[in-house]
Amino acid sequence: MKIAKWTTQLKPKITGFFGKMFGNNDESLPVNVADRKSAFNVQVALPGLDKKDVRIEVKNNHLVISSQKDYSKEEKNESWIRREYGYSSFSRSFRLPESADQDKIDAHMKNGILSISVGKKKGSESNIRRIAIA
Template sequence: MSLIKRSDWPLLGNGSWLSNFFDNDRFFDSDLLKKQSLPAVNVKENEKSFDIEVAAPGLNKKDFSITAENGVLTISSEKEEEREEKEKDYTRKEFSYSAFSRSFALPENANEDDIKANYEDGILKLSIAKKVIGPVKTKRAIEVK
């Protein structure tokens, strides 16, 4: 009797999850681990402004960088955290790093000079005031003297 290596089993064949995990470190090159997570964004327009809400829990106000230049609004964040625990018999050191960047093309009537930002309860809220484009014709009464 001879042993035959079977590669047609669903969990053990080439390209399977288990095969990718155990063979040649292909698991760590998978698309699953390469995906960058971006926070969810809501954009609303009303008469006076454009309102943007970014879901970014666990961050502080100082973690954000917001710029507006040449009609592009960029919201980015970087956070690095490091913890170290020392006991008699061991030392444990953990660190984490997270970052994201989102850019938005601003419409012509967005006023880049009038943007307000507020971060509360894990939600970054931006309000971009609208500006009037072109001549506005308003009705006015003319008094006869």
């Protein structure tokens, strides 16, 4: 019996503003996060997975992306039988900022890329003021 955990060689780090804002807790999945005017956009690379294998939830003000998948393969010949089993799983969560509207979350998946849009609450535009350096 073979037990394998899905991993990736790419381990990007989300640091600075997005790392603090989204409170990422697992760097095992390649993730891109963008702060747009009306929404936060999250893209996750999930090669080899289908959208039916992925679960997206909002729990305790966290966006949770997870998957559990097991598989088996069997080959038979006149004198032998070979069976292989495998299991893979992951879970990644992001703390949603106060400006995120949990009722405006959309997701779609195409070619192994999961795209999630988290809408912003009205009136939550950031007040950014540029300071001149003297």
